[in-house]
Amino acid sequence: MARAIRKRSWAEPFKIKVVEPLQLTSREERQKALAKAGYNTFLLPSRLVYIDLLTDSGTSAMSDWQWAGMMLGDEAYAGSRNFEHLQAVVRKHYGYKHVIPTHQGRGAEHLLSRSLIDPGDYVPGNMYFTTTRLHQELAGAKFVDVIIDDAHDPKSQHPFKGNIDLDKLRTLIRKVGAERIPYISVAGTVNMAGGQPISMQNLKEVRAIAQRYGIPIYLDATRLAENAYFIQQREPGHQSKSIAEIVKSLCSLSDGCTMSAKKDSLVNIGGFLATNDRKLHEEACNLVVVYEGLHTYGGLAGRDMEAMARGIVESFQDDHIRARIGQVEYLGHRLIEEKIPIVLPIGGHAIFLDAKRFYRHLPQDSFPAQTLAAELYLESGIRSMERGIASAGRNPETGEHYRPRLELTRLTIPRRVYTQAHMDVTAEAVCATYDRRREVKGLRMVYEPRYLRFFRARFKPL
């Protein structure tokens, strides 16, 4: 008998207390909805979505302990108890001195970019993230990708495809001068590369270079706990360390971080900027009152900060991370067995379908990854997201499309939300979409917003 069920060594370390019904739709309904949404999954109403794999951002299920914390919201305008709790938890787990809450990750990115960047600066980073790069550009900097070449190759099995290429970094520093580089932007589990981790060793080497030139390092800590899991599993010398210990070591190699707590930290809204730099803290406090709210709430309710503080604690539990990434790997292995082209190694928060190999007959200008997201929805009601030429946007200097080598469709797994059966249904839907691949003709863009175009762009079938 063929082995239909893959053995797995984990189960969810929780049971379900509250459920939310899912909606099934007909193919005709989905066809109509898709046309109305301009073939952009961001423009679909969620009531017409069956399994929602658009993003893992703000879509996690909170625990009973987090919900209990919501009732303890201290909604004082200034100096809320929940801020004190959040500050203590961030100091303990991430190790930075100063903490400023923000409404979500991009709020923190805005504060950091505006505070540290002067027009004409350069910010090197391990591949761009959409909002991160845009805030750097709006502050007047040019983002320079210094990730290793393997990261751009969906077939490379490098265990740490999030690593920085030290030669690329040194070359940039020599070319533009250290004084033109306000900070190095280092992300954990690099989203756009397919959820790929950076190694402890690489960050140590980056730190050594940065220190020699007096350049600070700011982490995008959005998925740092998930990055720590890969270090624990793959990097010699870390097998017996806990996720919490590894994260603390990573942070100790940096000067601060921006955080979207909507990911690792298991909340529906929230983020923070943390730093050891007193001057940056002072400047960010000045800006936060203009753009987010007082420096002790940053656009959040007290109850949100409490849920975030508790979510951070839960996000560092080893059995949580093992089950979370275990579920992503389960889906990935099912697709590998079916010979579906995906980015390898399997990432931390999502499976990335390689749309270039999925639709070999489509040129990048007909938006293969966007097409795949639309086709998968049409097939099954499952919602995914484009991470290719539409997400990459245009070069602000030349006006040309950025043409990323990676043209991916992301199946992002919310934390603690779906079951193994949902993963099976998803794998079957991807296979059915793959079987119909030759009938598909691609899309053209008919409306293009100025910033972060992928969110609201509209398309028509070719």
Ligand SMILES: *Cc1c(COP(=O)(O)O)cnc(C)c1O
């Ligand atoms: C989501 C995300 C951000 C931005 O955070 P928001 O909470 O969506 O504003 C920044 N960096 C990475 C890696 C992310 O995934």
